[in-house]
Amino acid sequence: MTRLRVGVIGAGAWGRNHVRTVAGLAEAELAAVCDADAKVRERLARQYPTAHVTADVADLLGRTNAVVIASPAATHARLALQCVEAGKPCLVEKPFALSRRDAESVARAAADARVPVLAGHLLLFHPAVERLRALVQGGELGRVYYLYGLRVNLGQIRADENALWSFGPHDVSVALYLLGEVPVRVAAHGKSYLQPKVEDVVFLTMEFGSGVLAHVQLSWLDPHKERKLTVVGATKMVVFDDMEAREKLRIYDKGVERPPEYRSYGEALSVREGDIFIPRFPTSSRSRRSWATSSAWHAVRSRPARVRRTGSAWSPCSRRRRARWRPVGRRSRYERGHADTCRRPGREGPGPLRPDRDRRTRLRRPAARDGVRARRLPRPGV
Ligand SMILES: NC(=O)c1ccc[n+]([C@@H]2O[C@H](COP(=O)([O-])OP(=O)(O)OC[C@H]3O[C@@H](n4cnc5c(N)ncnc54)[C@H](O)[C@@H]3O)[C@@H](O)[C@H]2O)c1
Numbered sequence: 001m002t003r004l005r006v007g008v009i010g011a012g013a014w015g016r017n018h019v020r021t022v023a024g025l026a027e028a029e030l031a032a033v034c035d036a037d038a039k040v041r042e043r044l045a046r047q048y049p050t051a052h053v054t055a056d057v058a059d060l061l062g063r064t065n066a067v068v069i070a071s072p073a074a075t076h077a078r079l080a081l082q083c084v085e086a087g088k089p090c091l092v093e094k095p096f097a098l099s100r101r102d103a104e105s106v107a108r109a110a111a112d113a114r115v116p117v118l119a120g121h122l123l124l125f126h127p128a129v130e131r132l133r134a135l136v137q138g139g140e141l142g143r144v145y146y147l148y149g150l151r152v153n154l155g156q157i158r159a160d161e162n163a164l165w166s167f168g169p170h171d172v173s174v175a176l177y178l179l180g181e182v183p184v185r186v187a188a189h190g191k192s193y194l195q196p197k198v199e200d201v202v203f204l205t206m207e208f209g210s211g212v213l214a215h216v217q218l219s220w221l222d223p224h225k226e227r228k229l230t231v232v233g234a235t236k237m238v239v240f241d242d243m244e245a246r247e248k249l250r251i252y253d254k255g256v257e258r259p260p261e262y263r264s265y266g267e268a269l270s271v272r273e274g275d276i277f278i279p280r281f282p283t284s285s286r287s288r289r290s291w292a293t294s295s296a297w298h299a300v301r302s303r304p305a306r307v308r309r310t311g312s313a314w315s316p317c318s319r320r321r322r323a324r325w326r327p328v329g330r331r332s333r334y335e336r337g338h339a340d341t342c343r344r345p346g347r348e349g350p351g352p353l354r355p356d357r358d359r360r361t362r363l364r365r366p367a368a369r370d371g372v373r374a375r376r377l378p379r380p381g382v
Pocket residue numbers: 009010011012013014015016034035036037040070071072073075093094095120122166
């Protein structure tokens with residue numbers, strides 16, 4: 001089998017991860033890297049002596065079969081069109097484009113030329129997100145009521161994309177992937193504090209046809225670093241915390257129930273507390289990036305025969321399980337802490353509908369090392 005000759009455009013803070021990942025893939029070869037900065041090119045030439053290093057995108061396209069675009073957001077659409085015109089499949093880092101018009105022009109060109117173009121939504125390849133999707137789609141959470149995400153930290157402050165474009169694609173891509181539908185209503189409210197016309201903080205709300213409400217809080221002007229998504233279903237609730245080194249996913253077997261028979265309104269709703277499950281996953285961000293990049297390249301290799309439309313951009317369809325690329329994203333919201341630390345009844349969770357049952361207790365057992373283990377909450381009064 002010939003090795004896929006891959007090129008990377010933009011080898012800055014993030015693009016260098018793609019360069020390293022491609023260089024390490026058995027089935028691909030880092031054929032060329034293009035960067036506008038002479039210092040970056042100098043470093044690349046030293047680190048990857050067998051790769052062709054250039055400042056000219058056309059030069060890179062002439063030497064490669066497929067391309068990763070990891071240059072600044074404002075260049076994505078133009079470079080993606082250039083790749084499509086040259087017939088080279090490309091993985092475009094998020095944000096896919098900075099306007100719907102740009103995104104659609106790339107999507108149209110890709111569909112017309114039958115050239116796969118992927119958005120770099122790496123979280124769709126995260127094992128915790130895969131598990132979360134299986135829970136949602138398999139009905140284990142019951143009917144999904146709402147979800148919210150928190151993606152905040154201090155820096156990196158960008159000048160050419162706001163916090164929504166910088167962070168939001170992750171949350172939007174995950175929400176659409178989990179729910180399997182596109183929103184019917186979207187609202188985003190942001191504020192620029194540090195630079196004119198570049199929003200540092202954005203609150204995004206999406207409403208889906210199924211009734212699910214989603215909210216995301218996005219900011220690079222925040223004292224905390226949080227990467228969290230909470231999904232609240234009728235029978236179970238799940239928290240995906242990507243800042244946790246090991247316990248990324250917590251499945252709370254709790255909710256509010258309406259018994260089939262009750263005498264008064266007060267008895268109609270009762271809070272149910274149950275176990276907390278913590279599945280175990282491989283967790284290093286390095287391997288996650290590798291999954292994303294290598295999975296994408298497997299998909300590129302399969303050269304999908306058809307292209308379908310999802311949301312506002314075209315995404316190739318492939319029979320391969322991992323080949324699922326979603327359109328440009330946005331969206332979000334937050335939360336702090338959850339039920340494995342002591343909470344006063346009524347402060348969080350489904351509410352003090354039955355205060356006698358609503359007791360939360362600190363968990364003391366250490367994390368499970370392997371497989372899926374349950375953490376049992378002590379029974380009220382025990
Ligand atoms: N998927 C993720 O989790 C993730 C994380 C961080 C950044 N990103 C995205 O990756 C992209 C790059 O971010 P970054 O932090 O590496 O930025 P960066 O500014 O550190 O690097 C960009 C690089 O592109 C080069 N460049 C600029 N214009 C170019 C052009 N026309 N042709 C070739 N090279 C060009 C610059 O010289 C620089 O080396 C952004 O779109 C960003 O949103 C994605």
